[in-house]
Amino acid sequence: MADTHSLFFGDQDGLKTPWQILGFALLVLLLMGASALIENNVNPYVQRIIVNCGIGIILGLSLNLVNGCAGQFSLGHAGFMAVGAYVSAYLTTVLMPFGAFFQSDLGVGTAVVAGGLAAGLSGYVVGLPSLRLRGDYLAIVTLGFGEIIRIVFLNISAVGGPRGLPGIPLASNFFWVYLWAIVTFAIIYRLIHSSAGRAILSIREDEISSQSMGVDVSHYKVVAFVISAFFAGVAGGLFAHYQGFIDPNTFNFNRSVEVVIMVVIGGMGSLSGAVIGAVLVTMLPELLRFFAEYRMVIFSGLLVLVMLLRPMGIFGRHEIWEASWFANLKRKPKP
Amino acid sequence: MSASSAKEVLKLNDVSVSFGGLKAVSQFGISLHESELCGLIGPNGAGKTTVFNLITGVYLPDSGTMDLDGQNLCGLPPHEITKAGIARTFQNIRLYKELTVLENVLVSYHMRKPYGYVDALLRTRQYYAKEHELKEHALRLLSVVGLKNNPDDFAGSLSYGDQRRLEIARALATSPKVLLLDEPGAGLNSGEKVELMKVVSKIRDQFKVTILVIEHDMKFVMGICERILVLDHGELIAEGTPKQIQSNPKVIEAYLGVADA
Numbered sequence: 199m200a201d202t203h204s205l206f207f208g209d210q211d212g213l214k215t216p217w218q219i220l221g222f223a224l225l226v227l228l229l230m231g232a233s234a235l236i237e238n239n240v241n242p243y244v245q246r247i248i249v250n251c252g253i254g255i256i257l258g259l260s261l262n263l264v265n266g267c268a269g270q271f272s273l274g275h276a277g278f279m280a281v282g283a284y285v286s287a288y289l290t291t292v293l294m295p296f297g298a299f300f301q302s303d304l305g306v307g308t309a310v311v312a313g314g315l316a317a318g319l320s321g322y323v324v325g326l327p328s329l330r331l332r333g334d335y336l337a338i339v340t341l342g343f344g345e346i347i348r349i350v351f352l353n354i355s356a357v358g359g360p361r362g363l364p365g366i367p368l369a370s371n372f373f374w375v376y377l378w379a380i381v382t383f384a385i386i387y388r389l390i391h392s393s394a395g396r397a398i399l400s401i402r403e404d405e406i407s408s409q410s411m412g413v414d415v416s417h418y419k420v421v422a423f424v425i426s427a428f429f430a431g432v433a434g435g436l437f438a439h440y441q442g443f444i445d446p447n448t449f450n451f452n453r454s455v456e457v458v459i460m461v462v463i464g465g466m467g468s469l470s471g472a473v474i475g476a477v478l479v480t481m482l483p484e485l486l487r488f489f490a491e492y493r494m495v496i497f498s499g500l501l502v503l504v505m506l507l508r509p510m511g512i513f514g515r516h517e518i519w520e521a522s523w524f525a526n527l528k529r530k531p532k533p
Numbered sequence: 534m535s536a537s538s539a540k541e542v543l544k545l546n547d548v549s550v551s552f553g554g555l556k557a558v559s560q561f562g563i564s565l566h567e568s569e570l571c572g573l574i575g576p577n578g579a580g581k582t583t584v585f586n587l588i589t590g591v592y593l594p595d596s597g598t599m600d601l602d603g604q605n606l607c608g609l610p611p612h613e614i615t616k617a618g619i620a621r622t623f624q625n626i627r628l629y630k631e632l633t634v635l636e637n638v639l640v641s642y643h644m645r646k647p648y649g650y651v652d653a654l655l656r657t658r659q660y661y662a663k664e665h666e667l668k669e670h671a672l673r674l675l676s677v678v679g680l681k682n683n684p685d686d687f688a689g690s691l692s693y694g695d696q697r698r699l700e701i702a703r704a705l706a707t708s709p710k711v712l713l714l715d716e717p718g719a720g721l722n723s724g725e726k727v728e729l730m731k732v733v734s735k736i737r738d739q740f741k742v743t744i745l746v747i748e749h750d751m752k753f754v755m756g757i758c759e760r761i762l763v764l765d766h767g768e769l770i771a772e773g774t775p776k777q778i779q780s781n782p783k784v785i786e787a788y789l790g791v792a793d794a
């Protein structure tokens with residue numbers, strides 16, 4: 199009865215809570231196994247790419263909530279990532295008020311969540327202008343916010359200023375990154391497939407109708423921004439504790455654009471699209487290293503090609519399991 | 534007040550709004566009664582849609598009062614007005630094109646907060662129960678407007694007539710006291726219009742909702758409305774039963790123009 203699809207997404211009648219918990223525990227075990235397997239058998243360079251994919255997935259999924267689902271074009275995702283990275287790294291590296299606590303897995307986990315919460319708060323601040331602005335104007339304002347956040351960190355000497363912050367405990371790994379990626383996916387998926395999620399989608403579709411059907415448009419724009427920023431902050435925290443070093447330049451405008459590309463390539467509003475977009479955008483430049491200096495030219499060319507062939511992104515607004523070729527695998531055609 | 538002794542639901546008094554120099558609506562007043570089916574007619578640009586936009590909070594009136602069941606509506610944002618009990622359709626169809634037919638209707642239930650975030654994220658019993666209940670209800674509304682066959686199609690892929698029906702179902706899902714229909718018959722062929730007239734009457738009877746409908750097709754308006762309001766250049770020039778309106782010289786003048794110099 200508990201096939202994987204219903205374990206993850208629930209089914210018509212719903213999975214009882216114990217089954218959900220069991221499913222989650224199973225997933226954690228599976229992830230631990232995979233983690234051990236990868237850490238012992240895969241070379242460090244490839245491991246690094248795999249983990250970066252996971253961080254990219256969290257970033258792509260979270261930006262997708264604002265850009266793809268709520269239809270608000272945000273260009274400042276790196277800023278939220280920076281807040282999460284700096285706040286969590288400050289807790290574990292500079293502050294260390296509880297000594298050993300912030301060195302433990304639990305402590306780092308707490309710091310990462312704290313970074314996410316701080317980023318969520320900054321998402322609230324950025325979300326406010328989105329109530330008045332749309333389209334290009336909103337993109338410019340969020341871009342500005344992202345840069346302001348970066349420049350603020352550039353000028354705080356307590357976190358190293360332009361020199362960056364070294365010596366961050368290396369507590370993040372495949373397991374934690376992918377656990378968070380799965381949690382992000384599950385939370386955003388379930389949110390979107392709920393009453394509040396439909397309200398968010400309706401804003402993208404038609405703001406005027408949406409408010410005329412009783413949706414508090416301003417409220418849900420901010421909700422989308424805050425949740426999105428929270429997960430970007432978590433991604434930042436995981437990133438900081440994987441690299442062991444962060445500097446303001448890591449979170450520049452290019453990083454924001456990279457995340458936007460993930461979402462656009464995968465298909466705005468498609469969660470599985472964001473995942474695949476994140477993997478492509480993270481892996482392709484590595485796979486293309488063979489072409490040396492032409493690498494980024496070819497990468498850009500490929501992106502242009504995808505946009506020409508699939509202007510709505512690879513999956514458009516749909517999920518991979520809704521794509522016709524995939525659905526055909528599951529469903530037998532009606533007689 | 535007219536012969537009808539039914540309770541007054543929506544009341545507008547001396548409502549005016551202007552855009553720049555243009556007085557789009559001036560000193561407009563109406564009083565709609567419980568489960569009344571009332572028509573709003575007038576030549577193009579008369580200000581009919583603007584009246585709807587004023588009632589639903591899209592525009593703020595320059596002056597005047599509006600209240601629903603004694604609750605003041607002036608200054609409330611559109612979503613609060615919908616919550617208070619007024620729903621509308623749009624002259625230029627505004628569906629959520631890339632959501633399914635069913636989802637278009639489901640959005641309208643959100644303002645009553647059927648369940649919380651925790652229920653949604655943990656998929657509690659409450660979540661499944663409520664989702665199930667809302668879907669059943671939405672499907673019932675869809676069948677009332679004659680759209681029960683394709684709930685999973687994208688709204689944007691529906692025929693023009695079906696899109697108009699879906700707009701009505703979506704508005705009904707907010708459980709309004711007053712339903713405002715802005716040219717629901719525009720672009721439909723005569724067969725579809727007859728169907729639509731039946732649907733509108735049925736909705737009024739079944740849901741006991743007050744309906745104010747803007748429509749250019751006189752057969753439609755005269756056929757189903759008990760009372761008709763006529764707007765011209767932003768002013769209410771006549772009000773009465775279909776018979777009275779048909780023979781009102783002011784109305785004929787507004788529609789056909791006068792033959793003076």
Ligand SMILES: Nc1ncnc2c1ncn2[C@@H]1O[C@H](COP(=O)(O)OP(=O)(O)OP(=O)(O)O)[C@@H](O)[C@H]1O
Pocket residue numbers: 552555557575576577578579580581582583584624
């Ligand atoms: N937002 C606005 N800004 C400026 N002028 C407006 C605005 N909305 C409406 N108008 C003007 O107000 C007048 C009334 O428009 P309205 O749309 O209410 O007419 P209508 O009676 O619905 O006409 P139709 O039958 O063509 O739909 C028109 O002259 C229109 O140009």
Ligand SMILES: [Mg+2]
Pocket residue numbers: 581582583624
């Ligand atoms: Mg109009």
